[in-house]
Amino acid sequence: MENPPDQTESKETLQQPITRRRTKGGLLTMPFIIANEGFEKVASYGLLQNMILYLMSDYRLGLVKGQTVLFMWVAATNFMPLVGAFLSDSYLGRFLTIVIASLSSLLGMVVLWLTAMLPQVKPSPCVATAGTNCSSATSSQLALLYTAFALISIGSGGIRPCSLAFGADQLDNKENPKNERVLESFFGWYYASSSVAVLIAFTVIVYIQDHLGWKIGFGIPAILMLLAGFLFVFASPLYVKRDVSKSLFTGLAQVVAAAYVKRNLTLPDHHDSRDCYYRLKDSELKAPSDKLRFLNKACAISNRDEDLGSDGLALNQWRLCTTDQVEKLKALVKVIPVWSTGIIMSINVSQNSFQLLQAKSMDRRLSSNSTFQIPAGSFGMFTIIALISWVVLYDRAILPLASKIRGRPVRVNVKIRMGLGLFISFLAMAVSATVEHYRRKTAISQGLANDANSTVSISAMWLVPQYVLHGLAEALTGIGQTEFFYTEFPKSMSSIAASLFGLGMAVANILASVILNAVKNSSKQGNVSWIEDNINKGHYDYYYWVLAILSFVNVIYYVVCSWSYGPTVDQVRNDKVNGMRKEEEEVIKLN
Template sequence: MDSGVLLPPGEPSTTSKPGGWPAALFLIAVEFVERVGFYGVQGNLITYLTGPLGLSTAAAAAGVNAWAGTASMLPLLGALAADSWIGRYRAIVAAGVLYLVSFGMLTVSSMVPPRQPQPAASPPASPPRAAFFYATIYVVALAQGFHKPNAQALGADQFPRSSPDSIASRSSFFNWLHFSMSWGFIVAVVALSYVQDNVGWAAGFGASWAMMLVSLSMFLLGTGTYRIAEQPRDRRALARLTEKLAATARTWTDRVFRRSAAMDDECLLRPKEQEGKGVMVKLLPIWMTSVVYAMVIVQVSTLFTKQGSTMDRRIGATTGLVVPPAALQSFVGLAIIASVPIYDRAFVPLARRVTKHPSGITMLQRIGAGMAIASVAMAVAALVEAARLRAARDAGLVDSPGVTVPMSLWWMVPQYVLLGLANVFTMVGLEEFFYDQVPDALRSVGLALCMSIMGVGNYASGVLVSAVDWATMRTGESWFSDNLNRAHLDYFYWALAGVAALEVLVFLYFSTRYVYTNKRELVM
């Protein structure tokens, strides 16, 4: 075949690769194990930074946001490398090797004891130890950058457009992918965070290393089932895409409002041309208006976790079991696990009867619904934090940050559940949207663009936390005081709830003017 498109050297051939659900299920299982290992670091990272590394609450939150932001931006690098050079399969294998190296380094770094251990608080770690730790976790971020967009794109590739049921199957794949990853998230934040808090950090990070070994082994074992889509080896694709991104940044404000009947007709009559013409211009408004949603979601692994560490975490009055604060993040995963089957098997068929759309509702409708739920979740979080502060004042614990506030940790469950439900709508919808709306050869890049939303959201959250900390410290007590009983996380949550509500309105404006690349998504 002489199509001008070649597979990278070492890439499995597309010949006799069945694809479909058998291959997709294999990749879903791989993602479950990989997420256990990855969230074994991210889920409890703020505890490690405020513990063994001895950082303040604000500095630790900013540090987690910076790292998580980088981890969400690096998929752009991994996707570009895969789509323009090495291919998705080899990128996933490279990620597995990087994971094993980085988690091995992380385990070793956590074995180094602090210079002056103290029961109440840890002193700042030595500069060499801190530098080694940060270098290690950023290698972890690089590994995810190569793994996540390419593994998800490879899974969606198992349902080519030539298949009659590809639309519904691909949408269902993204639903069940998040179902599986949510189980991985739960195992990590419950089991691994418990090991880290009660056995030791080295044991917890070592368990994450073992999970990465299992993940890579499973992926290689399933090689014979995958349908590997042909990808270009033209390295100039990277330069062309970079030029498009730069041009988009200069021109999108002038073009985003141009929606006319002529544009609609052009979309319907020349969909292939539209795929390669101004795709970044079309996607940028949706991308930008999703960043606030990301700023809301990142609070789960930072301020929510720190807030929970001050509350009564006992399971029963006599059992002696104490829940690790990071374990409450499992309710995000549980909400996704409970919601995905209902959404995929009940809501979609019911909505399909009304809308006649293969996925029940359009991708943008799904995304907007999740954004609205996220705004409500932050309002609930603000109310719960205000109640925690009242409980601390009533118990006379305002100046006793080391004493547990007499308020059960379980009061925080609703905000986690709401954010889990929001993810079912917005995050799954965004991934399907950015995969579907880019040219076939750049689908890893499309998913990486989606993941970069979380990266920018993390960076923005870190900058916002630092700015608010600086401003409020100069007018009184910081909203992020290390003594959370004197802090005002509730004010910060209210601010995020208000901005998230404004985001929904802006998103509705842009989404109602968006012209889908594929005719099937014009059903409204």
């Protein structure tokens, strides 16, 4: 543990970042940071959207096996940000983490492009007919494919959590009275710009893959990733680069160990506990909070002669931790129930492969007289359009109008936004089940029960409402959760705060794979189950209703978790501000 700095050093330390912000950082750095993640998202999402078709056609994987591979890939992609955040906050720093991750993503996309370019790295072309068995992919061929997926996941794990936190570092200024509003606006616009990148992936990249083939469709994302890394490194002199702290997870583990070792220790009473807890001299925390009070034993001084050295520092950090370490672990533990409520919504959003097959079987023309068809993989753009539209309306219309009506700044509480998003996610799955029931019924009535490749005479525009609802749900809950984590955590945990939503998606994709296989196995009657390669034979509507029921139960679970959590940091701060305003108004009246 470092020696506690004296008062003069503390003042200098506080002054240094302020001076640095005046010469570095700011809005000038935003295009380079956002462009880096934007190009990465165009590349990675552009690859993902049609990937189930590539696996089924070129690698001859069935729907369930192919979707399971994609679930695991997406799970890894969303889990790796936690590793990237840990390395960034504790060892490498955000800038270096993003640079290394960009290189990994580029290598992964080049390897994936090679699977399309080189015939020998995948099964030979074959048309399955009666009496003909086409060879499946060998272990070495699949290993190369999975290597590409792994490198892309590693890259995403470094870029996604660090870009958001790195961007916030450029704008975060505690001396600015409007700092909270600036960060809220930044989170919203950051997600909106990232969503524009995903929108381009869902339209341009998917269209290229459908019409120009996999070779060009995989090559362009690799070129975009090269450009992303170049732009980010080019602007290196402009960035604010915060120093890393010691290993965050080591500090959290020390709290658990110390609390367990001193589990039988009796904590001091509140009125005489001021000098009974170990803290650094420059720490603002005089004593730990009352919530999760059993963890306070980790920083409680039981015997000064045995716990502290002559310099006032802890002799054994695995027996005595600082109040700051304890509060960091408390912050992480406290948000876990609220974090878990976003998993079901992420499961709902991850059903894109089934929606792709639905769109592929429907009439995708804009009108009966049109010859242009929307690519089946591009329907996800309606989710992104809805997300962007909400961010713009909320930030530029709803909040300003409400503030004008109330005569003071108005903000919708983040917990209300998250809850509303989860309810809309339930509505999205209910609508999805209803539309699929109608689509399947129409297909059977037209004699297409055994022909999944023919087009059902029903407009694919019926799928748009469910995509829009998914976009609104993600705009409310996704952005809300990220803002919630960022404001509730200490700044030293900002990258982990940014990666928690992605971690939820990782868990969601693993659970989605479990649910998918459980539904397929439990619903099988004879040789047919609810989940079949032939979408007209299966009962995808029943599968969607299972997810809808889980989503409704999740809304009730969220209400309980939100109530149990208590007031957020913003609520406490606003209550204090409102209390001070009322006192000032009363003083004015008395005078």
